[in-house]
Each structure stands twice: as C-alpha cells, then as structure tokens.
Amino acid sequence: MTYAQALPANPFRSLSRLIRLLPWRDGLLAAILVLSATALLQAQDRIEAWTQDWVPPVLEVPADATLLTDREIGSTVRMFSFSTGADVDALFEAWEAALRDGGFPIDQGADDLLERSIEFSGRGISNAKIVAGVTSEDGRTVIEIDATLQ
Incomplete structure (x- = not known):
C-alpha cells in the first residue's frame, strides 16, 4: 500500500503576509500611549476624599493632595501616603485641633514634636x-x- 504525502505549504508565508497587512506599528504606538497615560494617572491620583474609610472624618484632605501609596496589610494594619504643597505646620495644627475636638486622644511625645x-x-x-x-x-x-485598627 502506498501513501501519498503532500508537503505543507510554507506555514510562515501566510503568517508573514498577515503581519504585513496588520497595522502593527499603529497598534503598538496606541498601546504604549494608553499604558503610559494609565500609569501616569494612577501614580498621580488626586485625593478628593480619604481613600481609607478608617481615617477620622474630622481630618480634611488638602486641596492639592496627590496619592502616592495606599496599602492594607492583613486585617488591621493600614498605611498610605500623599504629597501636598500645603503648609504642613498649619495643616498639622489644624488636624491636631480637629482630632482633639472630635474626641480622639492624642499622644504627643517630645520626639513627635521634633519630627x-x-x-x-x-x-x-x-x-x-x-x-x-x-x-x-x-x-x-x-x-x-x-x-493599627482594633
């Protein structure tokens, strides 16, 4: 018994033709622009309200605050950071007064005043x-x- 075996056409020929027909360069450029814009916007989110629901509502967000990090570690540890151009000394005085008036005990040591x-x-x-x-x-x-939450 004899078998006829046909050699396959060049499988890379159709693939190379497809690659030439698709606008890869335009698609790649669009993907790079979208990813760059997404990364930039995500890294510099404006904070309209606190991102953590545990933050006392008596603390006001500075108008120009830019979110830098936002982390939850386990079920009780919370950390986040932001940058602001506001006067930090005035901001801390206002926050300290707001916390005291809001019934939050403040533990202010000598080291806290220095840093x-x-x-x-x-x-x-x-x-x-x-x-x-x-x-x-x-x-x-x-x-x-x-x-550290309770």
Whole structure:
C-alpha cells in the first residue's frame, strides 16, 4: 500500500503576509500611549476624599493632595501616603485641633514634636501616626499615615 504525502505549504508565508497587512506599528504606538497615560494617572491620583474609610472624618484632605501609596496589610494594619504643597505646620495644627475636638486622644511625645507628627487613637483605631517627611525643592511634602485598627 502506498501513501501519498503532500508537503505543507510554507506555514510562515501566510503568517508573514498577515503581519504585513496588520497595522502593527499603529497598534503598538496606541498601546504604549494608553499604558503610559494609565500609569501616569494612577501614580498621580488626586485625593478628593480619604481613600481609607478608617481615617477620622474630622481630618480634611488638602486641596492639592496627590496619592502616592495606599496599602492594607492583613486585617488591621493600614498605611498610605500623599504629597501636598500645603503648609504642613498649619495643616498639622489644624488636624491636631480637629482630632482633639472630635474626641480622639492624642499622644504627643517630645520626639513627635521634633519630627512633625501626630499620634492618636479612638473609634476603631488602636493607634495611628501621621508623619510629615522632608519638604522637597518643589515645595511638596510627603505625609504618611499609618494605623493599627482594633
């Protein structure tokens, strides 16, 4: 018994023809633009309201706040940071007064006064700390908020 065996046509020929017909360059450029814009917008989200529901509502978001990080570690640890061009000393004074008036106990030690920070607790929060970093050359300061929830 004899078998007829046909050699397949060049399988890469049709693929190479397809590649030439598709606008790959335009598609690749569009994909790069979309991904770049998405990454940029995600990295610089404006904070309209606090992204964490545990943050005391008495603390107001600075108008120019830009979200940098937002993390949940396990079921109780929360951390996020943002940058702002607002006057940090005035902001911390207002936040401290708002926390006190809102019934949140503040634990202010000598170290806290030196490093521009506020430690507080209350209403579902075992302890929380707000720390201001160094102000950069462009006048923006990174503020980090860490908390352990009850």
